[in-house]
Amino acid sequence: MENTAPSQLEQRLIGHLQVLYPNRDATELARNCLATFNLDPKTESPRPHRNLWDQSDIMLITYADTLRAENEAPLETLQKFVKTKLINSISAVHLLPFFPYSSDDGFSVMDYTSVNPASGRWHHISEISKDFKVMGDLVINHCSSRSMWFENYKAGVDPGAKYFYEADPNADLSAVVRPRTSPLLREVQTKNGTKYVWCTFSHDQIDLNFENPDILLEFLRIIRLYLEKGIRWFRLDAVAFLWKIPGSPSINLPQTHEMIRLLRLVIEHYAPESVIITETNIPNQENLTYFGNANEAHLIYNFSLPPLLINSLVTGNCKHLKQWLMSMPPAQQGTTYLNFIASHDGIGLRPTEGLLTDWELETLINTMKRFGGRISSRTTPDGEAKPYEINISLWNALAGSVQQGPDQWQFARFYCAAAVMMSLEGVPAFYIHSFFGTENDVDRVDNTGQFRSINRHIWKMDDLEHVLNTPTHHQKVFNAITNLAQIRRAQTAFHPNATQYILHMGDHLFAFWRQSLDRRQSLFAIFNITDQPQSFNLSELNLIATDDWTDLVTDTVYEDHLAKVTLMPYQFLWLANKKGKVKLVG
Template sequence: MGQPLLLERVERHLEEIYGEYADRGTLARRLLDLMRLEPDIAPAAHGVNHWSQRDALVITYGDSLLRAGEKPLHTLKRFLDDYTEGLLSGVHILPFYPWSSDDGFAVLDYSSVNEALGEWRDINAIASDYDLMADLVINHCSGRSLWFQNFLRDEEPGRGYFFTASPADDLSAVVRPRTSPLLRAVDTALGEQHVWCTFGHDQVDLDFRNPEVLCQFTSILRHYLDNGVRVIRLDAIAFLWKELGSTCLNLPQTHEVVRLLRTLVEHARADALLITETNIPNRENLSYFGNANEAHCVYNFSLPPLLVNTLVTGDCSHLKNWMMSMPPAQGGTCYFNFIASHDGIGLRPAEGLLSEEELQALIHTMQVFGGHVSYRALEDGRDKPYEINIALFDALR
């Protein structure tokens, strides 16, 4: 018996996400319409590698390079053309949309380019010559966005888009990357509600239990592909689905959403790639490969802390042991090796690989070199180091 056609595959994903959702067939057809895909398309080729060790990307903010009288995205394109020929295959431009905080990761409008940076034709120009990676900031959006303002007014689009809970709920098991209060009290047309903020109070978590939210992001995904984005970075994806009483991290529905997005993406553009940003312990991170049916690529988050530890201690044993223990990537998937990012050096991916004493020694050394440490709150109320915020140049003094 042959593989199921696209409509049936999407319906199966939705059943795993939403259970016995009455309008599963209607929702599946709507998602395909938003992606402009026919329901009877045969399965996409499986196990095809669209990336190799020859590929190299640079990560940059849209305004890292400035030139008087020129929009930053135009300046970036000029720099890539003039100085990186033969060196880079692609570029990851960090959120280039209108935003309110967190250097772009509190998105106001997913469909627009920040006017201070340029416009869509600048993005198109870069994408025409380089593999372009862009962020799908899918877990949360700005507290000043139209969606959230409409949520407060109980209007569309935005009604029911955001996850709420009660201060009386037992939230002790929730795993978070921050120390700020999880819930934010807001006055709405329906009375006071408490919205969920995994990262910060200007970054309000979306509620994917509402299929309208899934539809919105499917439309956004199609828009990015139409504008030349080849690599979709699923920002903070591990926190996507929430269930009270759980860790709200890496839940089965989150993995199924990734599988659904992969199914849609690989039918919309055969060489497009999903990459999951999951700054979590190594074994959990690798789970986002699924059975070669989730992310095409996962960030190799354990590499930066182990590499820096090796260089500052002169001992490569932990790095070597980790490399030897890593399973080979299955066909059609790959590890995305990186040595630094805009977030600095994550420490959770080193858990279980470096001892607590070694982690503390690394943190102390980085602080001596001028680094700062961000923390996350533990279940018992203690704060634990989460990331070392330092440039690689300073870390290797």
């Protein structure tokens, strides 16, 4: 008689499903999940705690249509640009939602299975995946009110009839944590009468009901499609809000973590080199929980880094940045941080909770307003509108200081910020506009009425090629950052999981030590984060006397290990005892 006992994979899957769907047959659901994913139940588990990255990994974040050329699909334009201009500087491309959408620049998805025809086709994404790792957005919390699913919901037919989360408008929902000020519920007329659907973000973004396992199966089909098209890294957008329980905050619920563990289990058995990244713009300690026990996210966004680093550079004081980093646990092998200082969204302020005082946060907000920024708000459970994020381009955010306003150090400050991000434990991710030093796009804000549009400029390729080939700050930024990225990718001390220790050199010098996993390369990263010269003695670093120490950026050799070193405003050193060789393609 054939043995039909569940395999190890099935048993683990059943365990997750029993937590999520206690009133359903977990064994049958597990088999449906495996069949949907076309996954053999006997598939062996990948080895745990594998680092699926190294020091060569640097990510580009971009919309599919940020670069546009005449008579060419934007995805084709992007593919040509990254292959010719960034092949030596990045290893991965994060394509923000490239699907047909109705609002929010792609995050109101109408159809998860097709590429927006205005951007290109699936084969363009597959072409990018031949030279780079590709990360795609799994917009998993909600979809567009203009999607087929929602039309079917209103008509009471499948697929979609029970796909959306409904709530009682008379229920007490005051505890719900949200990032917006709009009403939580939207009244909808359906075949079955008036319903009230849950909208965490906007009334065009209707939250999906993961209490219905059919939604899980739908997303497994979607994930499998992405894998077939060459996507291997998955960004779980707004995943902290996935599970709802009226009367609770409906954020970071245990079922949400269980769902992430389930998705990871299935994905990594199908494609062991795949990576899951959780996008959870929440206070730091809550964010850290998405590592689980190295069984949830492979990477988490380091959301506290952008506001704290920008605050350090405009105030000339790194006290809070140091304190935060000293409190951060080293990531376990097989997990790491995704470091970024600019993205398609604004500079999140919730991740500063408990890290900056109210006065310091107000000072930062007022400074960003002075540099042309806008402020988006959210509604707190008591009904108060509170600043949620700063909307500004990184170039403008670093235009000057709190004390002096705009000054002559904008490029130096910008370059220093990029260097800090590339030096820290984790995988660095550059928003495409950080490669160009793109300014605030105020006209786009006026056209869309959305503050976030200020940092979502569309470059015509003729204009971009012109500014990159003439003496402009755009050319200076592009050349400096691409060159620094090439140096960074060759240093084993910058492995995302290499040792990191914060050094105490006062509030004006931000410094830390990195050591490669094999302990052969030591690297001291030292940054002057002020607009004044700052000096220190090399004796403070306790350099190994028998090693030769060289600044990797300037190739300056420091033979006197006791010498006094003066750093000019925003100057930095990558002082290493060994120099990895930069290998260029093409």
